[in-house]
Amino acid sequence: MQIDFFCPRWGSELLSWETFCQKVKQEGYDGIEYAIANNVTEKELDNIWNIVEQNNLKIIAQFFESGDAEFSKHFDLYGTWFEKISNYPCVKIDSQTGRDFYSFEQNGSLINExxxxxxxxxxxxxxxxxxxxxxxxAHVSKEYLEKTPELKITLDASHWVCVAESFLEDQTKAMQLAIERTDHIHARVGYPEGPQIPDPRIPEWQHAVDAHLAWWDKVVMRKKEANEKLTITAEFGPYPYMVHLPDNNMPISNQWEVNAYMMKFLKNRYC
Structure with missing residues (x-):
């Protein structure tokens, strides 16, 4: 079984692409995950892809700009984004699809797109x-997964933990179905009051880390049994996901170091 580990561009936007890719390669990642804005030009994408490939790195492209509340505009934007990147050799697409207030049918049409x-x-x-x-x-996603058997997901359980204000102890069926459909993992650790713990390296947050590891372990086990590839992005984010200290605006931990730690920890655990 092959597991590839990806570094988010999110949080490193101030670095040039050349510097960023060199840093990613030196840290031991296999590729990058890049959230591609709707207004990025083909020329810009060509340049980015060339730099990434020159550093022997892979790319997971991410769709994220889905803020338009009017469904028809949202649908057109989604299709236009896919058309823009259709000629670029992505490993896969991570899609932040639809809106929480769209109907099942509306979100379903986006999934069909x-x-x-x-x-x-x-x-x-x-x-x-x-x-x-x-x-x-989790409870909403369960319906989508049950009614759309071919649906594959990026499991970022940190969001579900935050929404449910629990480690989903009473939603085991939904979580099991999600594990069975996971093709990509965002390895960020959430807790009942937020989508990102301050630092996964310190003991006081070990209970939250353990909860997420239990889910990730099951995904990895399933993929190994099926001899299928898996991708993982260590995706602890910058501010406001990472809280800053009062008054001095300094982050409470180093985002790059936390993600590198998580990547290497999971690589040692699974590879």
């Missing part, structure tokens, strides 16, 4: 379990 993209390009789209999007909570 992603299926059409996959059929056309062969690139899998994993729909992220993200607050504010269609898969914002």
């Amino acid at each position: 992603a299926f059409r993209f996959t059929k056309k390009t062969g690139i899998l789209v994993a729909h992220e379990t993200h607050r504010n999007k269609c898969l914002f909570a």
